[in-house]
Amino acid sequence: TAAQVAAALGMKLIVAGPGATEWADGYVKYPEGSASAPGLEYVGAVDAQTRSELMGGAAVTLVPTVYAEPFGGVAVESMMCGTPVVATDFGGFVETIEQGKTGFRCRYLGEFVDAIRKSPALDSEYIRKRAVENYSIQNVKRAYQRYFDRLTLLWNGGWNSLD
Numbered sequence: 001t002a003a004q005v006a007a008a009l010g011m012k013l014i015v016a017g018p019g020a021t022e023w024a025d026g027y028v029k030y031p032e033g034s035a036s037a038p039g040l041e042y043v044g045a046v047d048a049q050t051r052s053e054l055m056g057g058a059a060v061t062l063v064p065t066v067y068a069e070p071f072g073g074v075a076v077e078s079m080m081c082g083t084p085v086v087a088t089d090f091g092g093f094v095e096t097i098e099q100g101k102t103g104f105r106c107r108y109l110g111e112f113v114d115a116i117r118k119s120p121a122l123d124s125e126y127i128r129k130r131a132v133e134n135y136s137i138q139n140v141k142r143a144y145q146r147y148f149d150r151l152t153l154l155w156n157g158g159w160n161s162l163d
Contacts, residue, residue: 001064005112006039013062016054018045056081060103060119063087064112072096079103079131082124086115096135102127 006013046054055061061078062085063069069091076096078085085103087093097103101122104115133139153161 001066001109001112002062003040004109005062005064005116008109008113009116011039011059011116013040014054014058015040015042016044016046016051051077052081055083058083060116061085062112062116063093064106065091067091069093075103076131076135079127080135082128084119084122084124084127086112086119098130102130 002013002015005011043050043054055078058078061075061083063072063075064086065072065088069075071092072087075085075087075093079096079102085093085097087097087103087105089105089107093105097105099105100118103122104111104118106112106115
């Protein structure tokens with residue numbers, strides 16, 4: 001899907017990550033630097049610094065997964081760099097991507113192409129600010145602490161608690 005979208009737009013597509021495993025039918029792990037489609041560059045697994053540079057320097061991070069991502073860490077990392085995300089419209093993305101503000105959620109090729117065309121107009125500072133407010137370690141830590149503190153009500157007043 002990503003290669004189709006990039007080809008439709010005439011854009012370069014950089015693919016980073018460990019790649020497909022050789023044992024999965026129909027999937028072959030690409031050697032680093034190779035490409036499977038025009039304009040596609042596979043850079044392999046990268047360290048955190050390189051990942052931040054790739055995401056921060058990208059026009060958009062494209063995540064057209066067919067897997068129902070329960071959260072979608074790649075999308076959140078991208079948004080923390082201020083880079084909009086264009087992803088599928090299901091799984092965790094419906095909660096992490098604010099449609100038309102931090103990126104776009106899509107269901108077919110034409111929507112992906114249109115979303116990438118619209119992405120440069122999104123406010124990168126807003127994208128980053130929202131991601132940090134919702135997903136930074138400090139803020140997630142506080143949310144978990146509130147949750148666990150509320151669990152203690154089960155052993156005290158429960159629903160009837162006035163604390």
